[in-house]
Amino acid sequence: MTKPLRKAVVPVAGLGTRFLPATKAMAKEMLPVVDKPLIQYAIEEARAAGIEQFCLVTGRGKTAIVEHFDIAFELEATLRERGKPEALALLEAIQVEPGSMVTVRQQVPLGLGHAIWCARVFVGDDPFAILLPDDLILSDTPCLTQLADAYRETGGNVVAVTEVPHEHTNRYGILSIGRDDGRLVEVTGLVEKPEPDVAPSNLSIIGRYVLMPEVIGHLARMERGAGGEVQLTDAMAKLIGTQPFHGLRYEGRRFDCGGKVGFLEAQIAFALKRPDLADAVRSFLQNYK
Numbered sequence: 001m002t003k004p005l006r007k008a009v010v011p012v013a014g015l016g017t018r019f020l021p022a023t024k025a026m027a028k029e030m031l032p033v034v035d036k037p038l039i040q041y042a043i044e045e046a047r048a049a050g051i052e053q054f055c056l057v058t059g060r061g062k063t064a065i066v067e068h069f070d071i072a073f074e075l076e077a078t079l080r081e082r083g084k085p086e087a088l089a090l091l092e093a094i095q096v097e098p099g100s101m102v103t104v105r106q107q108v109p110l111g112l113g114h115a116i117w118c119a120r121v122f123v124g125d126d127p128f129a130i131l132l133p134d135d136l137i138l139s140d141t142p143c144l145t146q147l148a149d150a151y152r153e154t155g156g157n158v159v160a161v162t163e164v165p166h167e168h169t170n171r172y173g174i175l176s177i178g179r180d181d182g183r184l185v186e187v188t189g190l191v192e193k194p195e196p197d198v199a200p201s202n203l204s205i206i207g208r209y210v211l212m213p214e215v216i217g218h219l220a221r222m223e224r225g226a227g228g229e230v231q232l233t234d235a236m237a238k239l240i241g242t243q244p245f246h247g248l249r250y251e252g253r254r255f256d257c258g259g260k261v262g263f264l265e266a267q268i269a270f271a272l273k274r275p276d277l278a279d280a281v282r283s284f285l286q287n288y289k
């Protein structure tokens with residue numbers, strides 16, 4: 001029996017330099033896709049997968065994220081007074097259970113691995129999910145639900161993976177693979193951002209993970225990897241051989257909302273899924289052919 005997956009760590013300390021000037025005074029995770037901030041997609045996906053406890057790893061200038069999941073008393077009272085039940089329902093749906101969301105601060109930007117290590121007290125001895133809000137996934141079954149199901153099947157560590165163009169391996173964590181049934185792959189090695197000529201495959205990790213707490217011990221050594229940063233991928237690689245480690249080719253389309261093109265494409269793809277917007281969007285897109 002696998003230990004139930006109830007915790008998620010969501011790193012939100014990144015500077016968002018690729019979206020300046022929009023992110024000068026605003027957290028990049030608050031950028032909306034259609035009408036919902038990126039961070040809310042991540043939290044909703046986690047909840048759908050049965051996550052009950054959240055740890056946001058924040059940094060300077062990220063207070064709006066914490067506010068977003070709180071009760072906005074004055075706003076809600078005003079909406080109630082003005083008889084706007086739909087708007088009120090949207091706000092109520094965001095609220096998290098009292099005490100279920102904590103934040104820790106990553107004081108210095110030493111990399112994703114360091115950000116996760118900052119959540120070590122929250123993680124304790126439990127398995128935990130990681131969601132990187134920049135990676136937005138449009139799918140029938142939420143991506144983390146797919147991972148959580150795979151975790152119950154295999155136990156151990158499971159990461160979401162997808163094939164990327166070979167020339168892009170230096171943007172991702174890349175897998176060496178063993179047994180592969182087309183959906184689940186056995187991970188035999190992991191390397192962060194290898195150049196295409198040395199990459200062991202073109203199967204890359206995307207921002208959804210289910211990890212065992214032992215990864216924290218490896219992070220604690222603070223070894224520097226690619227880009228001089230403490231890399232989560234390097235710490236995960238040390239678990240291989242000691243615990244099950246699988247990649248899951250998830251069902252769905254991933255948008256890299258950490259960059260402008262992916263972010264713009266996500267706007268269109270998500271708008272086309274909305275019954276209230278799809279026709280209007282499809283119609284104005286005709287003007288850009």
Ligand code: G1P
Nearest residue numbers: 112135171172173205206207233
């Ligand atoms: C991070 C991880 C990388 C992973 C990627 C997915 O990289 O380090 O292994 O493939 O997220 O989006 P970053 O995008 O922070 O450079």
